[in-house]
Amino acid sequence: MTDFLEVLLRGLGVGSVYALLALGFVIIYKATGVISFAQPALMLTGAVVTSYVAPAIGFMLFTGLTFFVSLGAAALITAVIALIVERLAIRPMIGRPAFVVAIITIGLDIAIRVVASGFIGLGARPIPNPWGLQRTELLGLRVQERHLVSMLALAVIVAALVWFYRYTRYGLAMRAAAFDQEAALTQGVSVGSVFAMSWAMAGALAAIAGTLLATSAGVDRQLWIVALVALPAIILGGLDSLEGAVIGGLAVGVVESMVGSYQRDLAPWLGNNFAGVSPYVLMLLVLLAKPYGIFGTPEVRRV
Amino acid sequence: MKVHKYGVLLAALAMVATGCRAGDDGGGSEAVDAPGVTDDACPDAVNEDNGCIYLGTISDLTQGPFAPLGVPITEAQKAFWNRVNEDGGIGGYDIDTDKFVKDNLYNPQTHKQVYSEIKDDVLALAQSLGSPTTLAIVGDLERDEMIAAPASWTSLWPFEDTILESGAPYCAEAMNIVDYMVENKSIKSVMSVGFPGDFGGDGAAGAKIAADSNSLKYTNVETAPGQEAQAGAISAVVKNKPDLVILGTGPTETAVIVGQAAAQGYQGQFVGLGPAWNPALLGTPSAKALEALYLASGYWGSFGTDTPGHEAMREAVGEVEQENDGYTAGWAWSYPLKAALEEWLDGDYDKTRAGLLEAVGSLETVDYEGMLPEEAGNRAGDPNETIFRQTVLSKVDPKEPAGLALEEDFFSGPTAEGYEFDGPCFEG
Numbered sequence: 254m255t256d257f258l259e260v261l262l263r264g265l266g267v268g269s270v271y272a273l274l275a276l277g278f279v280i281i282y283k284a285t286g287v288i289s290f291a292q293p294a295l296m297l298t299g300a301v302v303t304s305y306v307a308p309a310i311g312f313m314l315f316t317g318l319t320f321f322v323s324l325g326a327a328a329l330i331t332a333v334i335a336l337i338v339e340r341l342a343i344r345p346m347i348g349r350p351a352f353v354v355a356i357i358t359i360g361l362d363i364a365i366r367v368v369a370s371g372f373i374g375l376g377a378r379p380i381p382n383p384w385g386l387q388r389t390e391l392l393g394l395r396v397q398e399r400h401l402v403s404m405l406a407l408a409v410i411v412a413a414l415v416w417f418y419r420y421t422r423y424g425l426a427m428r429a430a431a432f433d434q435e436a437a438l439t440q441g442v443s444v445g446s447v448f449a450m451s452w453a454m455a456g457a458l459a460a461i462a463g464t465l466l467a468t469s470a471g472v473d474r475q476l477w478i479v480a481l482v483a484l485p486a487i488i489l490g491g492l493d494s495l496e497g498a499v500i501g502g503l504a505v506g507v508v509e510s511m512v513g514s515y516q517r518d519l520a521p522w523l524g525n526n527f528a529g530v531s532p533y534v535l536m537l538l539v540l541l542a543k544p545y546g547i548f549g550t551p552e553v554r555r556v
Numbered sequence: 557m558k559v560h561k562y563g564v565l566l567a568a569l570a571m572v573a574t575g576c577r578a579g580d581d582g583g584g585s586e587a588v589d590a591p592g593v594t595d596d597a598c599p600d601a602v603n604e605d606n607g608c609i610y611l612g613t614i615s616d617l618t619q620g621p622f623a624p625l626g627v628p629i630t631e632a633q634k635a636f637w638n639r640v641n642e643d644g645g646i647g648g649y650d651i652d653t654d655k656f657v658k659d660n661l662y663n664p665q666t667h668k669q670v671y672s673e674i675k676d677d678v679l680a681l682a683q684s685l686g687s688p689t690t691l692a693i694v695g696d697l698e699r700d701e702m703i704a705a706p707a708s709w710t711s712l713w714p715f716e717d718t719i720l721e722s723g724a725p726y727c728a729e730a731m732n733i734v735d736y737m738v739e740n741k742s743i744k745s746v747m748s749v750g751f752p753g754d755f756g757g758d759g760a761a762g763a764k765i766a767a768d769s770n771s772l773k774y775t776n777v778e779t780a781p782g783q784e785a786q787a788g789a790i791s792a793v794v795k796n797k798p799d800l801v802i803l804g805t806g807p808t809e810t811a812v813i814v815g816q817a818a819a820q821g822y823q824g825q826f827v828g829l830g831p832a833w834n835p836a837l838l839g840t841p842s843a844k845a846l847e848a849l850y851l852a853s854g855y856w857g858s859f860g861t862d863t864p865g866h867e868a869m870r871e872a873v874g875e876v877e878q879e880n881d882g883y884t885a886g887w888a889w890s891y892p893l894k895a896a897l898e899e900w901l902d903g904d905y906d907k908t909r910a911g912l913l914e915a916v917g918s919l920e921t922v923d924y925e926g927m928l929p930e931e932a933g934n935r936a937g938d939p940n941e942t943i944f945r946q947t948v949l950s951k952v953d954p955k956e957p958a959g960l961a962l963e964e965d966f967f968s969g970p971t972a973e974g975y976e977f978d979g980p981c982f983e984g
Contacts, residue, residue, distance in 0.1 A: 376836025385841030525778030
């Protein structure tokens with residue numbers, strides 16, 4: 254039982270990072286109606302920025318503070334990069350089919366990744382952090398400290414997002430634009446600003462997720478691949494649901510961790526590497542029962 | 557009569573000029589008639605009077621998983637051929653590896669496409685990076701009679717006439733690792749953890765052969781690339797507690813598996829196949845575990861090794877961003893192609909690609925300037941007789957260049973020595 258709970262905690266730790274990534278996807282989708290495939294590149298960019306900022310300020314702060322200050326700086330810088338990308342490449346495409354914009358984001362992803370990879374150099378860039386691979390005891394369970402940090406980060410960010418959407422004017426504007434862009438426009442909401450805001454928020458979330466991921470083995474050129482796991486997470490949670498993104502991300506992390514730990518013993522006939530497939534199997538199973546995802550809004554059309 | 561004299565003089569001058577271009581070092585004076593060979597000097601030629609042989613490079617240069625290796629390999633090979641040119645070139649020709657450099661993105665389709673773009677402009681490939689990518693063009697190489705120096709060590713290459721490999725294949729490497737550990741640490745169980753495909757698969761096949769030969773308990777665990785995809789592999793290592801784990805993964809996965817397995821209490825021995833190591837791992841939280849539990853296997857000594865070849869490589873590449881064994885590999889892989897070109901241009905071969913292929917098949921030794929024994933370049937004979945089976949082992953030492961210090965110089969264990977290579981170890 255202890256082992257099971259430890260595997261569960263590990264899954265929640267990894268799932269927290271997936272959830273942060275999934276939130277970024279959903280925020281952009283809700284605001285613009287487009288899935289941004291540039292999120293993996295923004296995640297890589299954020300982690301690369303942290304890997305440069307942390308050593309640069311490390312001499313004057315202790316490691317823990319250095320990590321969080323550089324994490325904040327990376328979130329901010331990546332948000333600005335996302336804003337610029339949105340303004341230059343996405344805003345001019347308003348009114349074009351969502352499919353066209355989504356394809357443009359694929360191109361953006363490749364371009365940004367090539368630039369970000371150029372800053373990585375040969376091998377992985379380390380991210381100084383106070384935890385490394387250390388484990389701690391929590392209610393008798395051994396858990397990696399970095400996983401606890403990821404869970405805590407997710408909790409804080411979700412609380413901040415709830416506050417933002419419920420109690421701020423920008424949050425209200427984003428909800429209005431997500432609900433009906435034309436109606437929001439007639440009420441004086443700047444839909445362009447909403448687009449920009451959504452890209453900035455998604456960029457910041459991607460940067461935080463990338464940095465947390467890279468605390469184990471540094472930032473390498475392949476880090477971006479992890480962001481693809483957020484796709485089954487958002488689809489099973491519901492493309493337009495923030496709570497769905499969180500639940501979906503956590504579910505994918507837990508399933509991946511469980512399958513990775515137990516499938517080899519319990520169901521060896523599934524072959525090697527089934528853990529990598531498990532998020533997609535989970536997504537298919539959920540879609541069979543809930544075609545719009547667990548929290549997704551069913552699309553209703555008059556015929 | 558006067559005209560006739562001038563005609564004879566012109567004809568004689570033309571013959572002299574042709575002789576200069578087509579190898580004036582004796583041997584083959586026949587005019588070269590092969591793609592990628594010109595009488596005109598190379599762009600930015602070191603020797604303006606020499607002709608030019610263009611060699612192609614297809615590598616992972618930007619966004620593929622092996623770009624951290626592809627970039628230094630390519631740089632080292634440019635430095636290698638530049639040194640050859642500074643020494644006068646080969647048979648009246650300079651070698652150009654700058655003009656036809658293509659990025660394969662580590663994608664077999666892209667590899668095949670860029671190969672078709674350059675195949676008519678180059679004599680041979682100075683580099684074809686990756687096993688699945690090179691496998692995608694093996695048929696084309698045979699059809700075009702094109703020689704390629706691979707940047708990988710799968711055991712399929714010795715069975716391909718057009719592939720000019722260097723160093724032991726992964727399969728023999730894994731056999732040597734198991735035999736070494738049996739002899740020095742009396743291990744009873746072996747686990748191979750590796751990527752699916754010929755890199756992890758070839759290593760795993762060798763590990764299994766050696767484990768069976770030594771009556772050891774053997775387990776194979778395939779694992780996907782990615783930092784967060786290693787939970788299954790880590791769990792398998794921690795639960796099964798094998799005495800030896802052979803890693804056929806990338807450097808990032810190596811750091812995650814070794815670091816997290818050690819954090820969960822595993823205290824056995826890890827040994828990584830050559831591509832599993834990168835000195836940047838010493839900056840990760842796994843550094844201490846790597847220093848304590850990890851040995852790096854290799855096909856020749858690491859960056860800082862004391863041989864004339866290593867020394868020439870370090871001098872030629874100069875100050876580098878990171879002392880990475882991609883440079884070492886790129887340099888070492890170039891020696892057989894240099895030997896083949898010398899043999900082709902100096903010897904009595906058709907001055908065509910087919911002649912070059914014939915010259916490659918006649919090589920019995922290659923002067924690696926001490927990086928590898930000369931017999932490692934033997935291409936004349938049955939693959940089972942010519943496959944080089946010796947590897948080296950290095951321990952992790954942050955003070956050494958590339959983070960590795962030699963632990964055991966070239967050796968081959970009884971399994972690799974006795975194994976009949978009647979085909980590749982792994983056929984996926």
